[in-house]
Amino acid sequence: MSTVTTTYREAIREAIREALRRDPRVFLMGEDVGAYGGCFAVSKGLLDEFGPERIRDTPLSESAFVGAGIGAALGGMRPIVEIMTVNFSLLALDQILNNAATLLHMSGGQFNVPLVIRMTTGGGRQLAAQHSHSLEGWYAHIPGLRVLAPATLEDARGMLWSALEDPDPVLIFEHALLYNQAGTLPADAGAVDIRRARVRRPGRDVSLITYGGSLPKTLEAAGRLAAEGIDAEVIDLRSLRPLDDATILASVAATRRAVIVDEGWRSGSLAAEISARIMENAFYELDAPVARVCSAEVPMPYARHLEQAALPQADTVIRVARGLVRGDG
């Protein structure tokens, strides 16, 4: 099978390109997606290839252009709306929650919204408290939305088309630290299943459950745990809403221990939700309480040492997992 060398960024660009070619209803819209080339250079070159109708620059009006994306989806198009970062999506929260997520239900099933919204999330680049938070867990709270978090090249390449085929609104969260991730993909890589979590590393002693930008850190932790004789299984959630309970519970039933690694804040987090589900469904399979590694409950600081102290780290995952397995924290 022939392969191509690529990056997470290029894989998304290729996915957008493929969607634009395959379906004339698809267009990309957002701030600086065209002439500037995308604030993370994801859409670089697409304006020349597809023109300003389909690579559509918008003014700084998050609420208006997300709302327009919803309207265009209702009107038969298949918009891909890019919001620069999850922080700015808060200016469009009204549209996403009160319209995109509710119209179908409120209209008694008459008006579905086939819209894809992509945005960057996450910290680690010293961008301080208005550009670094991981708020995807909030969106995962909202019925009516599907929420995806590609963590691998394969998912960066494949989730978009699957999302476009979904009749309802799909949010795709791209962790900013993943864009430069490099590797290879099959030349004919395409759509992927977006309903299931994946076991990224099988193991027997403890389940490390994570997603998005925390996957590389968690895999690193698992590798280092192996060196001390602890065999960790790593689960990549991929879909944050709905959650793939079956994969999570099957893993925990086998390892009897779970650590959830989530860059969101701990209180009221996605990690809390997963922990509750394990408690509800697998309590008697557990040998230890479910543990969580989340971001410190502070607005993200700028100074590097403070930011790193606030974010989940492989070292913390290792310490917590070791504590569960050996009972010696």
Add this chain to the structure above:
Amino acid sequence: MNDVAHDEHRRQLLREMLRIRRFEEKSAELYTQEKIRGFMHLYVGEEAVAVGTLQALDADDAVVSTYREHGHALVRGIPARAVMAEMYGRQEGCSRGRGGSMHIFDAATRFCGGNAIVGGGLPLAVGLALADKLQGRARVSACLFGDGAVAEGEFHESLNLAALWKLPVLFLCENNFYAMGTALARAQSQPDLHLKAASYALGAEVVDGMDVLAVEAATRRAAQAVRGGGGPYFLELRTYRFSAHSMFDAQLYRDKAEVEDWRRRDPIVLFERQLRAAGVLDDATLARMEAEIAAEIAAAVAFAEAGSWEPVEDLTRFVYSEGPAP
């Protein structure tokens, strides 16, 4: 002002613009050395706006700013060393290293933050002004924001509210004709932004933002009207950023020729020429200014270099207040 004071004042305006320019040049250098990290946005080309507007304010007025705020902070009187240390992430920085380049704060000068959400500062300025009005204080809340913010809903809501309630807000729109890579004409149905503002029934003018004296005069007039209870005022300050949007911008969206055209209107070069022609500035004075500024910036860098990291144990401090409400 008598002639001597007037001459001295004009030299002071030039000096402040030069101070910003040199500070920004140094910041760019330190960024490439990775001393400064995160996002950083330079103010080169726009100096006349910060100097002309902020010099016209009183010490107890409030300033609400953006992420492109090094120049605002310096003119407002935040020591260069505190700004530099902040960009280094040091605890001696004006935000204890928690904010960085985009989030300069200083309570002493009522500098209420660099805000990195476009349009995010405007409602704050409206609220600051409301508080003053309710408490019978004749202070001005000045809010700086870019042309890009005019497309945000918060801009429209804020102007409307300020005008409706006759609040003492001075809206200072730094129109540099670009929001990142989006040219104003590609974002606005009405690119004459002061006309748009005027529809909210407040005083609105356009000013040549490359002419520091024009900016200062317009701001003094506007601030006086606001302070006198006349309600909010809007100034569209037309300027241009010579540098890239941020340190990550390849500038694919504008012609080099356009940048060159604007560079011919460099506010510092123009004003320097004007002062020389008026016999108010000579080589020796300029050289002295440059030397003083260089020394100030060198001291700021040394201060930042010598600074310390906030202990990690303090990470969760200030998520909530440590004492009772003042």
